[in-house]
Amino acid sequence: MSNVILETRGLTKHYSGVHALSDANFILHKGEHVAIMGDNGAGKSTFVRQLTGVEQPTRGQIVFDGIEHTFASPIEAREAGIETVFQNLALADDLDVPSNLFLGREKFRIRLGPFSILDKKAMREATTQALIKTGVKIPNLMNTIRNMSGGQRQCVAIARTAAFKSKLVIMDEPTAALGVQETAQVENIIRTLKEAGEPLILISHNMRQVFDLADRIVVFRRGRIVANLRKEETDGQDVVSYITGAKTGAEFEGAT
Amino acid sequence: MAQTSHGIGGLSYDPAKNSRPPELNVLLALVLITTAFELIGRLFMGDSFLFNTRENVDALFNWQRLNIIILQVSIVGIIALGVTQVIISGGIDLSSGSIVGATAMITMSFAQTAIVNGNPNPKAIFGDWAMDLPVLVPVAVGLCCGLIAGLVNGALIAYTRIPPFIATLGMMVFARGLSRWWSNGNPVSFPTEGYAVIGQGMMPVVIFVSLAVLFHLVLNHTKYGKHCYAIGSNEQASRMSGIKVNNHKVLVYTIAGILAALAAVVVSSKNLTAQSGMGMMYELDAIAMAVIGGVSLQGGRGSILGTVLGALIFGVIISGFTFLKLDAYYQEMVKGVIIVGAVVLDQWRQKNRGRG
Numbered sequence: 001m002s003n004v005i006l007e008t009r010g011l012t013k014h015y016s017g018v019h020a021l022s023d024a025n026f027i028l029h030k031g032e033h034v035a036i037m038g039d040n041g042a043g044k045s046t047f048v049r050q051l052t053g054v055e056q057p058t059r060g061q062i063v064f065d066g067i068e069h070t071f072a073s074p075i076e077a078r079e080a081g082i083e084t085v086f087q088n089l090a091l092a093d094d095l096d097v098p099s100n101l102f103l104g105r106e107k108f109r110i111r112l113g114p115f116s117i118l119d120k121k122a123m124r125e126a127t128t129q130a131l132i133k134t135g136v137k138i139p140n141l142m143n144t145i146r147n148m149s150g151g152q153r154q155c156v157a158i159a160r161t162a163a164f165k166s167k168l169v170i171m172d173e174p175t176a177a178l179g180v181q182e183t184a185q186v187e188n189i190i191r192t193l194k195e196a197g198e199p200l201i202l203i204s205h206n207m208r209q210v211f212d213l214a215d216r217i218v219v220f221r222r223g224r225i226v227a228n229l230r231k232e233e234t235d236g237q238d239v240v241s242y243i244t245g246a247k248t249g250a251e252f253e254g255a256t
Numbered sequence: 257m258a259q260t261s262h263g264i265g266g267l268s269y270d271p272a273k274n275s276r277p278p279e280l281n282v283l284l285a286l287v288l289i290t291t292a293f294e295l296i297g298r299l300f301m302g303d304s305f306l307f308n309t310r311e312n313v314d315a316l317f318n319w320q321r322l323n324i325i326i327l328q329v330s331i332v333g334i335i336a337l338g339v340t341q342v343i344i345s346g347g348i349d350l351s352s353g354s355i356v357g358a359t360a361m362i363t364m365s366f367a368q369t370a371i372v373n374g375n376p377n378p379k380a381i382f383g384d385w386a387m388d389l390p391v392l393v394p395v396a397v398g399l400c401c402g403l404i405a406g407l408v409n410g411a412l413i414a415y416t417r418i419p420p421f422i423a424t425l426g427m428m429v430f431a432r433g434l435s436r437w438w439s440n441g442n443p444v445s446f447p448t449e450g451y452a453v454i455g456q457g458m459m460p461v462v463i464f465v466s467l468a469v470l471f472h473l474v475l476n477h478t479k480y481g482k483h484c485y486a487i488g489s490n491e492q493a494s495r496m497s498g499i500k501v502n503n504h505k506v507l508v509y510t511i512a513g514i515l516a517a518l519a520a521v522v523v524s525s526k527n528l529t530a531q532s533g534m535g536m537m538y539e540l541d542a543i544a545m546a547v548i549g550g551v552s553l554q555g556g557r558g559s560i561l562g563t564v565l566g567a568l569i570f571g572v573i574i575s576g577f578t579f580l581k582l583d584a585y586y587q588e589m590v591k592g593v594i595i596v597g598a599v600v601l602d603q604w605r606q607k608n609r610g611r612g
Binding site (some may be wrong): 094095112116 | 477486493556
């Protein structure tokens, strides 16, 4: 049994002639936190969209937890164990925290098709567990999300990934819209995930954040993976030169 | 802004935003309006609105008036229950009044009795085969009409993606036309005794209240109810979370259609006749009850309890105006003002609790 949780082989996506992603070979080990960097339009979001089932790749394979998958929808990816925190928060403002955590995956006391009776107590308890696991503190669980700050909302979105037995968490610029304190809170949660051994793919433009949180940095440029750098063996200057294309992927060989 | 710190990194949280349930405000409005009528009655009419003033009757309250207040709103109230779940899930249903008209005409045609006062039924629609059928037949036919109309509404909205306003407007015009065409504009009358029981006396209230309890439970404790709120709150998020939004919408409008049809059965039974103009403006009254009861037209917020209270406010106003011997024109005008007022209040509440 290998310790690889996710591997893509030759993952390629063309949008009517535009090569948004070409031959992406990517490996993520269990318990590893990898940051994906790159300029706008470098292909990192395209890459993530293939992994999460939002889009289907033109070519290439996705092997997740030892099984080759073709995700037809985000729901399929989620069922396989890939939880994503999207840039635009996928939360319902008028629902409380447990309802948001279990949106579309409710727990039931009695199953009666669409009129299945909710097990509110179990969902509330599981929510508390998930919040403890991620270190998120929310004053009142039964409040609607509408009344919460941006940071709290983001925390709820992240706690959602912990409420289920996810095998991989993907975060797409989780702190892009947050203030300094709120960013610190989210980063703390990411550290908690690291301690718990949860593998993570983090998309970020924030160099400090990436060097703080990630074990490894993968750089995308013009639809290709151009660098795969261990944090200890590189620095900000180095990463920037890969992002801008001043340096090309000579060291890329065999770096997994 | 009063703020306290919680959680790692001192996330701000404003406890003042932890607002009281909106139903409380509606209840307050109901009490205020009732008190106003009571005071005006005592001061200007020398009579009480709520309390018994007749000496030959031994009762604290004027039960007759209280009964009328709830009886006169219970038929539209049944529709309002369906409309509430439609609005909560982010839609609107303008067709319910016309569905009442068409369903009443069709249902009554299967509920007729063959002999009226020793003569053949003068309003007979079908031949002898449709006379004196067991009461289950017209009721089943009626509910099927509502089911089909609701199914068409829901399918149009879910699969062609046209706005609910347009889809149900089309159904509204179509169903009204159907109810006129059905018997060339003639009323359909003389139902069987069994059918006449459905809307007799306080039966409409019993039906309305039991359905209200049922739908309160459904909206609060089932997956269906939760998804109504979720879709009305954020349709995109609901879709991404794996909720089958299209199926849900079809179900929502189908249930609304069935409830409108049930209202048609009750109202035609109560009046012992069906007319093509039946249910005119019911859709707007039902929407108004929901809106007055705190159901947000933007979706995601509201409750059955609120709608029931909204219906009671409606009933109190109508009874109050009759009590004060004011013309019906004033009722209409005041109703209009209250509906707009309720929506303005909702908008204003929204703005004031914008995101932190």
